[in-house]
Amino acid sequence: MPTPSTVSALTIAGSDSGGGAGIQADLKTFAAHRVHGLSAIAALTAQHTRGVTAVHVPPLAFLRAQIHACFDDFDIAAVKLGMLANAQVIHAVADALETSRPAHIVLDPVMVATSGAKLLEDDALDALRTRLLPLASIVTPNIPEAELLLGHPIAGAAAAESALAEFVDDLGARAVLLKGGHLPGDGPGDTLVIDRYWDGECVAQYGHDRLDVDAHGTGCTLASAITARLCRGHALPEACELATGYVHRALRGGYRPGRGDVLVLDHF
Ligand code: PLP
Numbered sequence: 001m002p003t004p005s006t007v008s009a010l011t012i013a014g015s016d017s018g019g020g021a022g023i024q025a026d027l028k029t030f031a032a033h034r035v036h037g038l039s040a041i042a043a044l045t046a047q048h049t050r051g052v053t054a055v056h057v058p059p060l061a062f063l064r065a066q067i068h069a070c071f072d073d074f075d076i077a078a079v080k081l082g083m084l085a086n087a088q089v090i091h092a093v094a095d096a097l098e099t100s101r102p103a104h105i106v107l108d109p110v111m112v113a114t115s116g117a118k119l120l121e122d123d124a125l126d127a128l129r130t131r132l133l134p135l136a137s138i139v140t141p142n143i144p145e146a147e148l149l150l151g152h153p154i155a156g157a158a159a160a161e162s163a164l165a166e167f168v169d170d171l172g173a174r175a176v177l178l179k180g181g182h183l184p185g186d187g188p189g190d191t192l193v194i195d196r197y198w199d200g201e202c203v204a205q206y207g208h209d210r211l212d213v214d215a216h217g218t219g220c221t222l223a224s225a226i227t228a229r230l231c232r233g234h235a236l237p238e239a240c241e242l243a244t245g246y247v248h249r250a251l252r253g254g255y256r257p258g259r260g261d262v263l264v265l266d267h268f
Contacts, residue, residue: 001034002232008036008074009231010102011224012067012093013082014043014055014110014119019257020264021047021113021217026080026224028267029246033228038074040066042093043085043119049216049260052117057085060092067096078104080227081132082220087124094131104230107136108223109145114216114262125149129171138175138199138236139167140223143182156183157194164198175199177226177240179219181210197240204237206244211251215263222247 009030016022023039030037042063046054070076079102084090097105109128111120120128129149133139143154146163149171154163160178167176180194190210197204225246229239253266 003034005033005035005077005231006075007077007231008038008070009078009080009224009227010038010040010067010070010074010076011080011082011227012040012042012084013080013108013220014045014085015041016045016047016217018048018216020049020262021220022083025217025220025265025267026082029221029224030228032246032267033225033232035228035231036074038070038076040070042089043083045083045117045119047117049256049258049262049264051115051260052113052119055085055119057089060088063089063092064096067093067100071096071100076100076102077231078102078106078227080106080108080223081136082108082223083110083119084124084128085119086121087127090124090127090131094127094135097135104137104227105135106223106227106230107132107139108219109139109141109149110219111145111148114214134172136173137230138177138226138240139173140177140179140219140226142179142219146178154183160196164196164203168198168200175236177222179222181218195240195244197237199236202237204241206241208244208248211248213251213254213263214261215251215254215265217265218247218251221250221265221267
C-alpha cells in the first residue's frame with residue numbers, strides 16, 4: 001500500500017446517486033490509489049442501476065465557486081473532466097482551467113450513459129471539441145464518442161488506428177486513449193479488448209480479455225485512474241497502461257448492488 005499522496009486530484013463531473021459512475025466512481029478510484037480527491041459537481045443525476053431518471057445542472061456561479069475553493073487551498077496535480085451536461089458548463093470549466101493551468105487534465109468526453117441516457121446536450125459537441133480538447137493532456141473517448149467528435153464512423157481496427165492520428169493532427173489533442181470495447185473483432189475470436197494510445201510520438205496498445213458483462217462507470221473509473229497515476233508521478237503511457245489494468249481488475253471483482261443487471265466496479 002503506497003503512502004498517501006501529498007498532492008490532490010480534482011474531478012469536475014456529474015454525480016451518480018446510484019454510486020456506480022461519475023463523481024462517486026472518481027472519488028473511490030482516487031482513494032484506491034491513495035490520492036486525495038476533490039470534487040466540483042457540474043451536474044447531478046438521479047440514477048440507479050436501471051437508468052437515469054432526472055438531471056439537474058447547478059447554477060454556473062456555484063460550479064465556479066466549487067472549482068475556485070479547490071484551487072484556492074489545495075496543491076492540485078491533475079484534473080479529471082467527466083459529465084459536463086451542456087455548452088455553458090463547458091465554457092465555464094474551460095475558463096477556470098485556463099486561469100488555474102493544472103499540470104495535467106484528463107478529459108473523458110462523456111456523452112451518453114450505457115443505459116442510453118443523454119449526459120451531454122447535442123449542441124455542446126462543438127464547445128467540447130474547440131475549448132476542452134486543446135486544453136486536455138489526454139482525451140479518453142470510447143468508439144461512439146470518437147465517432148461523434150471526428151464526425152465519421154470507425155468500423156474496425158484499421159479505422160481506429162487512423163482515428164488516433166486524426167485526434168492529434170486534426171483536432172489538436174495532445175494525446176488520445178481510444179477505448180476499444182465497442183469494436184468487434186479485436187484479437188482472435190473477439191476475445192481481446194484493445195485500448196489504443198497515441199501522443200504524436202509514442203504509440204501503445206493495451207489489451208485485456210473481453211469480459212462478457214454489462215458494467216457501469218468503467219469510463220469514469222479509467223479516466224480517474226489515469227488522473228491518479230499522473231498525480232503519483234507516472235508518465236502518460238504508463239499511467240494509461242496501469243489504469244486499463246486497474247479497470248480490468250475492478251470489473252473482474254464487480255458486483256450488482258441494485259435490481260438492474262449492471263455491474264458496479266470493485267475499487268478495493
Ligand atoms: N452518470 C454519470 C454522472 C456519469 O458521469 C457517467 C459517466 O460516464 C455515467 C452516468 C455513465 O456511466 P456508464 O456509461 O458507465 O453507465
